[in-house]
Amino acid sequence: MDRKWVTMGDVARAAGVGKITVSRALRTPSKVSADTLEKVQKAVVALGYVRDETAGALSSQRSRVVGALVSTLEQPVFASTIRGLEEGLSAGGLQLLLGSTRYQPEKEALMVSTLLGRRPDALVLTSSDHTEDTRRLLSGAGLPVIELWELPETPIHAAVGFSNRAAGHDMARHLIASGRRAPVFLRTDRASDTRADMREKGYLDALEGHAPRIHSLPPREDQGGPDYGAEGLAQVLQRWPDTDAVICVSDALAVGALCEARRRGIDVPGALAVTGFGDIDVAGAAALDLTTIRIDGAAIGREAARLTLAACDGEDIRGRRIDLGYQLIRRATG
């Protein structure tokens, strides 16, 4: 299974030039004569040479790798973010080293340190809730850090996202304005899901005299699919039978809650409004037609890639907060 890799020296010998010339021919072709360039390119093809980027990283102190951490890949919106990020970065010649934290700050701390071991040129974090350890590591590392999906007051360096609080507020406001009297906020109770926390805060902001009703489902291994939402609605109705709206913290929960409501013969949206968050692709399908908040995940990723490339280019990105907003999509369920 083992084979020696072709090295730059091999290519140099084959092309009859010095190896530094090979390096230049590949990295900065403009600094090499057309003649030499061709010889080198021929030798590269003939030998099937692939440059060892790790060696290059060591000597140039630039790895051309960006570390990224997501809470989970299994929510399609995050997957879209990663796609946008990957596309943007690879266009700029950067590669993506990926990890997931599963909403656990301790896991994040571990992963950050693992990623730093690869000496990435930048770090992208899909979260803004970090342990003290993480913050210390990051501030000591001296590399650009970009936070996504939230807009903290004082980001570590820069952030790309939207206001979860405002979004939660708008949704609650919308329901109250259309006559709902007893809206419930349904969420999972993960220890550190700051996005859910902020949406909940927004919900509370919007109540204006209505009684706050927050129902938290205990965290589970799976990330909270529709089954969980169905269960959640059952609990909510038992706890507050007069509920007339359920604001779910995610579309997955909302789909479950909606189906459970229909199963029980509850009139949606007549007797009960159900709303989601994220606008996953099935949310708009006719059988569901869910009212929700649309987030453009891919755009967040693309914007993050733009910022990253700028930072790698030496630009100072500290303090930048890019708000990409959200959109309340009013459909049939509320």
Added chain:
Amino acid sequence: MDRKWVTMGDVARAAGVGKITVSRALRTPSKVSADTLEKVQKAVVALGYVRDETAGALSSQRSRVVGALVSTLEQPVFASTIRGLEEGLSAGGLQLLLGSTRYQPEKEALMVSTLLGRRPDALVLTSSDHTEDTRRLLSGAGLPVIELWELPETPIHAAVGFSNRAAGHDMARHLIASGRRAPVFLRTDRASDTRADMREKGYLDALEGHAPRIHSLPPREDQGGPDYGAEGLAQVLQRWPDTDAVICVSDALAVGALCEARRRGIDVPGALAVTGFGDIDVAGAAALDLTTIRIDGAAIGREAARLTLAACDGEDIRGRRIDLGYQLIRRATG
């Protein structure tokens, strides 16, 4: 923004030992006395040292990185596969370098060569359709290659997946056995989606005299969400008005087709059966209750991680084909 990284030499000086001892303390603690170990660990914490893995990779010729390519992350089943893979690998001390090919073999060729530049210890490919260039690169590179989601007759080295052909066959068989006379196979027409091709072959195998009806939707930028499935059903019904079953190549298409059928007032499953592929989490929700083929994406990832770790341990994995099967989930739509 720049700061010098702490090196192993710094730690060695602080701990009053040689730097090779530091290396051993971190990599193989058992070979160092308890006393020295403690001194080193203290120095590591005090200085906030993070080992430079790229330098380590260069000298040990083992990068502890695994390159992975997926067709897309936006199908939840692939996201699950990546989660399974990542969990398995990180438990074994390996990191994941991720790229996506968007179902384009040329993009795959490019990404493989980019990944090889990082000198990964293994490669995981979510596809079995490779260009000649890719095959040459891979065979020359001399590293373990694991293909997922398909079971080619002769994998490059090893494969983990299931028979897409058998799954397509079983679904068609199931519908015909329950009395359907004119089943249609609905798919998107991507140039190189071999999984869809195999499912289609399976469908054809099962027809036994019934007329083959395959409707291909032209490829589009988005990966084919429910909207596309709705459009697809409309086209199918126009082309073959007597259609009594639609076998969709993915759940996303099926959800769209199902909703479109209901919108038109078609009796499902009475007049029309609709089936999907993948069993995404909303498929089972009451409002959809889709008949589909369940694939355990996470298990595929975990099994791939196991194989990868074995291969990195020196085991010869050539010729292994691990069949994880699938499950026909019969629900309300057929």
Added chain:
DNA sequence: GCGCCCTATGGTATCGATACCACCACTTGC
């Protein structure tokens, strides 16, 4: 015609870790 600069190229040191070998201080066996 001389000196200057600019382009193209090569040599050598270097990045930060690990492999390999050497060595020392003990213990163990006979």
Added chain:
DNA sequence: GCAAGTGGTGGTATCGATACCATAGGGCGC
């Protein structure tokens, strides 16, 4: 009591690329 082992430690070369400096050769201005 001495050779042979063993566990712990350090020195030095090395991995494969790039940075930095040096150099050769030509064109051009004065």
